[in-house]
Amino acid sequence: MTAAPPPYTPAELMAAVAARELRDGEVVFVGIGLPNLACNLARATHAPNLVLIYESGAVGAVPERLPVSIGDPSLVTGSLMVCGMADVFQCLLQNGRIQVGFLGGAQIDRYGNINTTVVGPYRHPEVRLPGSGGAAEIAIHARRTVVISRLSRRAFPETVDFITSPGHRSHGHTRGELGMPGAGPVKVVTDKAVLEADPESGELVLAALYPGVPADEVRAGIGWPLRQRPALADVAPPTGQELHLLRNVLDPDRLYLKG
């Protein structure tokens, strides 16, 4: 008789699912928050040779405390290399050496386009968001991207107000037509399900439901008629080891694992 899996929060499952997407030895652009936890969880489990690169210039960072920004001084101490930002964007990213980039944002649409610029019109926004940062070029150049975002109709509209980071189809054009080197968002890890891009249409479709979550609950958080794969994949709950690492080692103060 197997024991029931330990209870977990949506954030913990999101971190675990994102971590499982990473393969050992890959070169990953890391952000802050859940992507950071996912990368460090992967390093501590199945991907010990993952190379973490921060767009601030820290390569192979092994921070001794949870960084609160991508420019945290703990990313420098003990890292493999610290280079200027010109080298990060030209010699690493545009050079094609970043295999995975993590993205998130205020709005993600049907084709995986992400908006971190404005809600409302650009010149007179209702809400002025921070802007691209490195997200535009990461969306274009990373060999593939993984998006992490909680579901809501506001966060998943049919069409974003502004395309900061292009997904699979932007203003009717595919990535291939536009000459983008990277494959784009291959997985959208939400708090209830995993979405993946349909290879034909480029639209995000339901690929896997989290344990105990009905498909209707997912549809309620998506602003377009969500299609689904004929056979949905299973998502295993976080293992005891994954939870121990997340709760006791990586984010004991629950800075990013809230909820």
Place this chain on the structure above:
Amino acid sequence: MRAAVAAHVHDGDTVVIEGFTHLICFAAGHEIIRQRRRDLTLCRLTPDLIYDQMIAAGCAKKLVFSWAGNPGAGSLHAFRRAVEGKGGGPLELEEYSHFGMVGRLSAGAARLPFWPMRNYMGTDLPAANPRIAQIDCPYTGERLATVPALNPDVTIVHAQRADAQGNTQIWGLLGVQKEAAFASRRVIVVVEELVDERVIRADPNRTLIPGIAVDAVVVEPWGAHPSYAQGYYDRDNEFYVKWENISRDPAALARYLEEFVYGVADRAGYVARCGGLEGLRAQSRVCAGVNYGY
């Protein structure tokens, strides 16, 4: 600091106070506020709190940037109010991505008119910013994006140390400090420590900006607080979090400027008024030297 800002920062200037999270010269920003500079075009990849403060103080006509948030803490509310038309504007924006800003300064440093990159296809950034253009590569025919060079009037670099000639050594996150300095008409270097030329000569690979590119050297310990200086002091993360509530309320922000910028004569006065900064003093993680002999 007062003399350097008076001599090199003028109304209407295009100003860069760089440093990507690290080595952001708040001391210079505060002095620019105290001297009531106006109509500045402020350029940084991330405006950070320093430009939020300068925008609130009425110094800025325009912002050139790529990411205007306060990571993990919230928003830069003076910036947001100005752009959302809720007060403190108008603020003109010229918006890029990080790579775009890096490209602008790289072109500026190389005295080229633009920098090409494989970028922006499928994004709405060129529609928002017509200064992002395109060319067809004369060799391959590939369509590439271009960003125009940025040659600031004055760049202020905060560094760990320099000698009196301005040979400037920086370690930790380098950001685009080097490119900004070389691209700029005038450069003020602000350091935690002034060192003898022999210290510089003992480790020439660590010199990021040579004295020939520098117009003034200012010694200002704690000059980057609440940002940090690797090897000297940590980032004041608590203050960055506090900024969310200070900047959200225009009255609180005005009180902050009164107390910590206008109400002190200089950075030493600011440090005394803050109190307790010694708690941020860096641990020791000194590296062994390398052999430059031959």
